[in-house]
Amino acid sequence: MVYVVALSAKELDRIDEELLVKQSFTKTVATASLPADRTPRIALLVTRSSSEDERCPLRWLGVVRQPRGDKVAAVDSRITVELVRESPVPVLMRPLLGEMPLHLRPTLMGALAGEVTVLGDEGSESLLQSLARQDDVLRRMLEFLGEAAEPDPFDPRRAEDRAWQEQYDMTRLGLAIANIPPARLAAWRRPSDPHAPHLAGLIPEPFEQGMIENDARHLDFDTDVFTEAGWSSGDGAAGASFRCDIHVFEHLGSRIEVANINATPVEARLGADLIYYHEATQSFILVQAKRLPSEAGARWMYADRQLLGQLDRLDRVAAMSRAPWAPHEWRLGSDPCFVKLAYWPLKETVDPGPAPGMYLPVPYMRLLLGDAATNGPNEGTRIGYGYVERYLGNTEFAQLVKNGLVGTVGTTLDDLRLLGRERAEEGMSVSLVVDRATAPTREVVKERHKRNHTRGYDKTLAKKVRRNQSRNAGPGQQSLFGS
Incomplete structure (x- = not known):
């Protein structure tokens, strides 16, 4: 199962250093939009789409180990995305629509234009398979996050x-x-x-x-x-x-x-x-x-x-x-x-x-x-x-x-x-x-x-990391999050 968190490019830039430092992200959402089950999920932080011309880069990945979040108001809950990691390769989400079954494309299009969307089992599986085909490192990152989402619990009786x-x-x-x-x-x-x-x-x-x-x-x-x-x-x-x-x-x-x-x-x-x-x-x-x-x-x-x-x-x-x-x-x-x-x-x-x-x-x-x-x-x-x-x-x-x-x-x-x-x-x-x-x-x-x-x-320190990354990128290299 997958959470798609779509934020504006401006907001993603604003929280960039914070995500590097904390490697976690919190978001308040309507409780009614959260899944009924408590199965941990992979989360994708993408640039929100405001028009069909925008390609919606995948910026960060992580896991939501408490899918129901914590209640913060009568109708709202706060979810936490943990183990936040930058996408290891450039991935544009909108072109992925062509790799998904026709009946699932409207759901993903809506997720890219919304704020927080929880995809169903079929949509989640299709999207993760499409992402895994983009690059072997990304495939291994998704496998790692899947393992991290549900670590083995300790049994104090043993x-x-x-x-x-x-x-x-x-x-x-x-x-x-x-x-x-x-x-x-x-x-x-x-x-x-x-x-x-x-x-x-x-x-x-x-x-x-x-x-x-x-x-x-x-x-x-x-x-x-x-x-x-x-x-x-x-x-x-x-x-x-x-x-x-x-x-x-x-x-x-x-x-x-x-x-x-x-x-x-x-x-x-x-x-x-x-x-x-x-x-x-x-x-x-x-x-x-x-x-x-x-x-x-x-x-x-x-x-x-x-x-x-x-x-x-x-x-x-x-x-x-x-x-x-x-x-x-x-x-x-x-x-x-x-x-x-x-x-x-x-x-x-x-x-x-x-x-x-x-x-x-x-x-x-x-x-x-x-x-x-x-x-x-x-x-x-x-x-x-x-x-x-x-x-x-x-x-x-x-x-x-x-x-x-x-x-x-x-x-x-x-x-x-x-x-x-x-x-x-x-x-x-x-x-x-x-x-x-x-x-x-x-x-x-x-x-x-x-x-x-x-x-x-x-x-x-996080800003220094970003400056070093920019300095080390050669003139012919494409920006990871370029549009």
Whole structure:
């Protein structure tokens, strides 16, 4: 099934940078015009036709995973198009009319002249087939979006699904810190191996870089050298059970390399870690996720010996940091390790951001566990909602990391590699994220601060992308969206 969203050329130009930045688009429509079923659909953003002479370029593609949208008024709903991608090849929609059956042409003509039209099954299938015949890259893009529209859901009754869900959340957090839309992880199929990392099921986007990553993802941690990330595992310290899957993500000047590492059977996993390393400043933070019950009113956990032992190990991780020697190395605190008490709503949503939860620095958590506020019945100690008054949420925590205000000082990639291995051997599902930068440290820190504190800075980056695209297009090349 297909949504056709037709906007004027002027409006598409106005929101161009915003679509590049957010890779999502929202539109308010009449609820009565939306489909009755809730099957996710591919969406096409095209230039609206005001006369038969206009050829209506296809500008963007995406998916609507909530076809009924969210109610915003008595008669209106808001739909969201996610995973918005530019059309990889020039496509003019009006000439496609000649490829469709006669009885379907009036419907498509009406869609090109309207605002939001939901095509029926037959019209959708015919249009998608016509688009797929235009170019092989476009065909693969449509196949990718079809997969992304309906990713495999997690089943919390299965141990492997709980482990994948937690590792997925840590990876999403890493992407959010790096200013990369977490929806990039949306296209996912459950791996056949229950012990495999979450990234083993990620469906790569249909471009050359993504396909190279796919070929390189399924690697053995003990024998392969990860040259792009600077990690070597050739010293034989790791066991043959290590499994490491790697993927590269880039967006508006940001580049991160993500490794999901597992070293124990899924039944022996103790939780999930995020280790986020900013290479230019030699700094990392470690977040250990702990799952809370999903039921409202019971979102807490007992502080047992296992939890206390894990806090002790995090103290040893914090000892890897040294004192700051330069202004850019100053941190708000000396501890780079946090515990995230997270929960997943019983009703699965399509929110691409990290799961709800509270972030607690390890020293603060120890204070809480020693305070009367966390006393439960029968001399038990509880930690979670209802027992902790102050904590960091997703947005606050991500901002601290983005600004370099928390994390280690003076830790190397070798330190990172060894730590990732140790955490995996201890039974954690590890998401290792390396934030790369080629500029000098001072320039990286300056640019990071500017990006986080200058309003509209990402749109400025998007404009640079557009200028570079125009500059790289030769004089004989036709504009992608020319009329």
